[in-house]
Amino acid sequence: MSLKRYKHQKKGAGRHVQLQEWLQQTEAWATLTPGPRALYIELKRRFNGTNNGKIYLSHRDAAEAINVHKNTVGGYFRELEQRGFIRMTKGAHLGSEGYGKAAQWALCEMPTCDGVKADHAFRTWTERTNQ
Template sequence: MGRDKRNEKRGEHFTKLVRNMMEEPAWRALSSTAQALYPWLKLEWRGPQANNNGRISLSVRQAAERQGVARNTVANAFRELQAKGFIAVTKPPKLGESGVATSPLFELTEISLPTAHGDSGRRLYKQWSEGADFPVVKAPTHNPKGTNGKEKPRHQNDDSTVLEFAPEKKKAAQK
């Protein structure tokens, strides 16, 4: 029995979730949003012949649109997947000088990297235990404190009056 070519003609794309992974305590500790996000990330993987693991890109906006939830909800799901060891950030997000942002690049720890010679990935989620989350790579802030020596101009809240009426009378009254 050969492969069914009908699905390839329609351009359908699928991924599989392995039951052993889904029975791990780390998977059970994920929220339903994070569990629903993982297949979307895995769909970005191009397969073993064109292995792009470690360079998988899915932005928060794209994921929120695909799942039909708010961006903050998806951002939390990305952090959960990192903390439980299902994904690892290989290149953090950044905002370029021209204002064009790049989304982070991810590694699915269940799949081997293209440079690794092996059948399985690091599978960090197997090492996870309650209260021992993996470090989460967060998007860098856009220089709010001037870490490169440049202080950004920002409005200072001042509750003083903007206009002084009759400043001569005020000065006379203070004497």
């Protein structure tokens, strides 16, 4: 069978972030403010299909990416963790060479790269019980 000529020169489609409809219909997402939503989209943008649980994003890089002050973004991470959208798999620390290492994050809507199943904790979050 011969190669299809129309696919020979294609470079592929650009990357995109997909927010599933079932995720957007949850109460946790519907009541989320714009800042944490922007941070979640940035975390999901850094997900390449195989690195869930090892998504590196420091507070400084996150603040720069979503155009807020680095002191503001810490609350956004906490809110996403409390609502069950993300979880920290490895905390920020100093490496052996003395350089800082950013925290590693996992998106709770999909399984991690080491085989841990998605827990979908955000589905059970309600505003009444978590205020």
